[in-house]
Amino acid sequence: MCFTSPVTGKRHDAGLGVYPEVSITDARQRALNMRRLIDADEGPIAERGRERQAASIAAAALTFEKTARELHADLKPGWKSGKHTARWISTLETYVFPKLGGKPLDAITPADCAEVSRPIWLEKAETASRTHQRMYAVMQWAWEQGHITANPVSAVDHILPKQNARKEHQSAMPWRGVPAFVKTHVANHQQGGNTRAALLLLILTASRSSELRGATWDEFDPKASI
Template sequence: MLTDKQAKALKPGDKPAFDGKVTGLMLVPSKSGCKWILRFTSPVTGKRRDAGLGTYPETSIAEAREKALIMRKLVDSGEDPIDQRNRERESAAVVAAALTFEKAARKVHEELKPGWKNEKHAAQWISTLETYVFPKLGNRKLDAISPGDCADVLRTIWLAKAETARRTRQRMHAVMQWVWAHGHITANPVSVVDHLLPKQSSKAEHQPAMPWQQVPKFVATHLAEHKPSDSTRAALLLLILTATRSGEVRGAIWDEFDLVGRVWNIPAGRMKAKEPHRVPLSEKTLALIKLLKQH
């Protein structure tokens, strides 16, 4: 069996090195590098043929063997693997010719949707493309879309709506990566659009937050005194005391609270990370929950 040590030692002018595991698989040295070749007799024409399987080390020995074994099985079943490969390429070319950016994007959206837990995100994903990309690139053939075309789509929102532009770029990139992976194009034009657009501000755009130094005064002034029926103030106070998300507070039910053990057990189904979460209850938190439960 051919080893990496033997393969690395091959030089231009050396004889081809045959692999002992797959009949006809050999590594042929040349000035441009070592090329994998599978030599076989075509069951269709009866003539000897050489099928290229890539270069070494980009295509490893294990990968070359796997490709060669697939071709050997075709030969054994009466097929010519080179003819079969040519037919597949022609078929892919026909599909690519009929596939537009919008058709590809909707296909990618359908394939990704089962993996998204949030239906709102799934809707936003395709909506962003419908709003900013489809009007300009939706009907374009995939191999006719250039980096400049992608940059032109993003340019109008690149600085004015930086976060929206970044998400649109990510979704365009996902579509073209899928297209590239399926062999419809030879490169992803979205990968280089950053070189054609001005630099965005690196400052994160967060929701404004109250400085932590002001929180005690805010609680004392606005939340400490509230009627049991005032669920909004009670919910905000519970959120501050437990450092939980608003959705976890708004969806809380009594069965989640262990008042004896002083723990709030939030089930996995209500957590963003989909893992159960235990929140210890301080004296103030426990008093608040007991007051709410009384009413």
């Protein structure tokens, strides 16, 4: 659309969009809106400038913490575990908010994200991984909403050293402490009947946990107690 600016008196070309992404009906409506601006002595380009400026101000007002809490509230109804819901935000509160919480989204760099993860990257690899995933989710939402042009968390793996893939197993309970554990925590526990029975069977028969979890009824002979 070609028009003469009522402000500068210069001729300008203003695009209405690309077909078929913008339908003919939508293009006609946009042209009508532009004519109304011209009739009111305002230029469409100036109006776009104000809209972009307003969007930029709105993006600057979105800090990492504010965005994370909004995303957490949106995702919470879909989570069944209350413990997971609490841990999701508490991880960010502990490791991320103190350093990045008050920073505008578009000011956060890959180096910022790496510095958040660095203290726990090797010492607490699993915690660092979960923190990384949740930071990524927040910044990915911001990217999809147009507040940032790229997700800075994506580059963290390339900045920090390679994590040790070795898993840490639960330490074994000393055998002398097993009777007291069974009496206090297992035998009289009222909830989780199947879990209680499985744990007792594992303790009393020294079965492997994988064998117990995968056991079928034809492997048991109650009459012979085998």
